[in-house]
Amino acid sequence: MEFKYLSISILEKYSYFHLLKKLSEGANMKLKFVFTLIFLAAVSILHSQTYPVPDILYYKFNSGGTTTPNYAVPGQGNNPAPLLGGLTNGMTGQFDSALVGVGASSTTAYVNTGWNMNFGTSSWTISTWINNIPATGTNYLFGNDITTSFRCFTNGAAGAGNITLRGLNATVFPNINVTGVLPGANVIHFVYDSVSTTLKVYVNGAFQSSTLMPALNLTAAVVFKVGGYGTAAGLGQGWLMDEFRVYKRALDTAEISATWNNPLPHTVT
Structure with missing residues (x-):
């Protein structure tokens, strides 16, 4: 038992x-x-990357009418920025609508950013989408005042189908030619790295060229214009610009590749 x-x-x-x-x-x-x-979840967070909006200017040209918000954070200049001289938000841009040219003088027709270029000796990046621009004729896409003569224009000295970023003279700012981008549509990045003093060009996220520059010190006394420069001919009739971005830093290849064809902010996982 x-x-x-x-x-x-x-x-x-x-x-x-x-x-x-x-x-x-x-x-x-x-x-x-x-x-x-x-x-x-931790791995996903660690391997994801959010690319922020620019810190100086970011125009999407999606608002309609004759102004465009500046989506940059913290941003500088006018917000919203007035579209002067008949420029409008319309037609088809990279995403939604675009800035539409009217073929007028930059004296009156331009986006008034309200920003005086203050890069100084720092790194910087400027990028924009362009389309419907003929491979003949010289017109200006953006620029500041005549003193520093920082401007970007079509064709001309660059040759048919190309655009040029130019400074005061070849000694202080060698010409930066971007080839084969007209009539578009294409996204162009100009990236200046103050450490290496190189200015690199990317087209649709792909590297195109690198130019050794003198150490740049870029400031301006008057407003930076988008869609024009000084008193010269601005965007031609029906020419399109979109996703205009200005950073006070040099974007690296990974960020350019991830963001050139995406609105910002953009998260990659």
């Missing part, structure tokens, strides 16, 4: 510990599942 009770006792203990073990295993499985989810 005692043996019988002993056997039952042993069996009961075995069943009890066996049950605890199973419950423990079950709990461990749940914990493993929870920790796995946490781990995967």
